[in-house]
Amino acid sequence: MENCSRCDDLPDPLDDRGRLILSSPIEHTISKIKSILDEAGHAYEIKENNLLVCSIDSDELKTLSAQIDETLGDEEKNDTRALWKESDQGIDMTDLSSMKSLEKLLGRVDGEWLIDVLRDERLFNVFQPIVMADDPSQIHGYECLLRARDESGDQINPGRIFGTAKS
Numbered sequence: 001m002e003n004c005s006r007c008d009d010l011p012d013p014l015d016d017r018g019r020l021i022l023s024s025p026i027e028h029t030i031s032k033i034k035s036i037l038d039e040a041g042h043a044y045e046i047k048e049n050n051l052l053v054c055s056i057d058s059d060e061l062k063t064l065s066a067q068i069d070e071t072l073g074d075e076e077k078n079d080t081r082a083l084w085k086e087s088d089q090g091i092d093m094t095d096l097s098s099m100k101s102l103e104k105l106l107g108r109v110d111g112e113w114l115i116d117v118l119r120d121e122r123l124f125n126v127f128q129p130i131v132m133a134d135d136p137s138q139i140h141g142y143e144c145l146l147r148a149r150d151e152s153g154d155q156i157n158p159g160r161i162f163g164t165a166k167s
């Protein structure tokens with residue numbers, strides 16, 4: 001049986017420096033994003049067809065993503081197209097066609113820690129006994145639970161793991 005190639009490869013870490021490229025059909029959404037960038041002191045350009053391009057490093061992207069996530073509504077995040085691209089590369093038609101929803105990019109940025117967990121093989125299973133209701137001393141079976149550890153060895157809340165994986 002062959003393995004799925006998509007399942008065997010983890011996404012590459014975000015480049016240290018890159019360009020955030022955004023396009024929204026709604027001018028008001030772009031205005032909100034420009035305000036966030038202005039407040040944070042980030043320079044940006046508006047290209048043809050209201051394409052916003054901002055050169056920033058990946059740490060700034062994480063902070064910016066959290067601000068954008070708090071400011072925009074769900075529809076705005078789904079309607080806005082986004083791409084993170086290495087800073088020294090130009091923008092071409094292939095890039096424009098590969099733009100995903102801003103919601104997906106925000107999930108990818110927020111999920112960087114989970115990719116590290118997978119890459120560092122910090123997932124593990126625990127087996128919790130399922131006992132009989134009428135006699136708790138009798139074990140009926142076990143449920144297998146997925147857990148993970150952060151870089152310092154502390155357990156990560158399973159809700160955070162699955163919530164991030166889902167996004």
